[in-house]
Amino acid sequence: MPPETINRCPLKTREEEIMDKALEMMTAQGVAGLTIDKLVANVPYSKGTIYNHFTCKEDILTGLCNRSVQNLYDLFCHAASFNGSSREKILAIGYAYMLYSLLHPTEFMLVISAKTPSIFEKASDKRREQHLALEHKLLDSILHVISEGLTEGDFKLQNHLSPAQVAFALWSMCFGTILLLHESLDRCSVRTEMKLERELINHANLMLDGLNWQPYTQAHDWNETIKQYKTDLFPNEIRQLKQLQTT
Amino acid sequence: MPPETINRCPLKTREEEIMDKALEMMTAQGVAGLTIDKLVANVPYSKGTIYNHFTCKEDILTGLCNRSVQNLYDLFCHAASFNGSSREKILAIGYAYMLYSLLHPTEFMLVISAKTPSIFEKASDKRREQHLALEHKLLDSILHVISEGLTEGDFKLQNHLSPAQVAFALWSMCFGTILLLHESLDRCSVRTEMKLERELINHANLMLDGLNWQPYTQAHDWNETIKQYKTDLFPNEIRQLKQLQTT
DNA sequence: CGTTATTTTGACGAATCGTCACTTATAAAA
């Protein structure tokens, strides 16, 4: 018999260990900098062992992506706990999304690349299913705030929009904005004049106004709300971010 | 002396020929299916000649991406020529963006991958500059419709938003929506219940309502406008799309 | 200790990228 009880736990740790090192290498040398051979050299296991945990390189990437979505989910839940109106909560989720993309650029980019057929198709079924489940969870956390807004009467569904459609509208809008303005991407021509935080808030407010989600942009001091995000809701993340920017 | 006048023209043709074949291979076998060796085998030129036109594989991808942005620009201009209100024109641009992504999925995905540092950094300076210039042109075509809407009094700039910010808001929103709902991406968990055309129009209308861009969603028959897009503005594209879907 | 089941290992084959020394083609000069 093989080592059962003894190895079950270390096995999980080892998987994390491999992913940690892979992420470290990618952060240092870009996605293309991750090489199985180099990874083997930086990890106390051999190539065969790595291929025992992951079916291929793309499987490692998808695994990292999943871990990332889980972390993002946790941050979304924290954002939804903001002590304020439902509109402030939904905006906080968008803000959390942005913070995450800035704090963990490599992982954020990974979430996109992992959606690419060339990567996703090669990943193992196990990690693929995991990914879909996690994504669902993420959307649910947004849906939760939406139903809160509905029950509190802060906005009404119009034009035959379902809550899921509203959630998706907000999500895709944040996603597009962050993606196009992300530092990790080589500056688009627009990038020069645009500041991510400002534009994200603008876009979100435009869409929330379009939804007639109270209070309107004009009827509230949103700068004050954002200040609260920074000081009360995400003080740790803001501090980390400042640290990151000075180095 | 080398062949000057005689070769200058064929050189350009040859470059197109190589890119055409590369695109064909990628459409058939995915982005990973494109291999220099395979490309050499499918083209009447040798590897050395290819490397004479392109510095590396990534340079070919960026070249294809640029060609794609140019085509998209042409489509945007056509959309902006729609015979209707400024809001109808701006919505037509979003619709054109979607049509393009459906008609040329490989090229659409390329526009994203080409923004990835691992690709963009390796491309030649020449193609990088070209890319930025093309992207600027693309944004300008949107800006043009925005200033039209402003001069016609269909909406007003509010909250200190500049025309460029409005253009960017609309662009990034369309981009995010199309990207997340694109067939080329493996279905997100949301994908199942969402239809690209419907959601794109929804999102655009939400944002345009937020901008107070007249006429409001409720005050106009947008289904009729979309029907006009299909029959009057993009009859060829719609036909091609139907052909594509039946095969 | 010996046997059996499992994990770990790294050398290997296959595929791919990009280079470079050499060949071919073309046009000006003799």
Next chain:
DNA sequence: TTTTATAAGTGACGATTCGTCAAAATAACG
């Protein structure tokens, strides 16, 4: 026409990289 200079084309080659697999190491059990 022949020669020569220069550009363009070629494909064999070295260098990487991926993923496999037979053999070695390890652990449990009799």
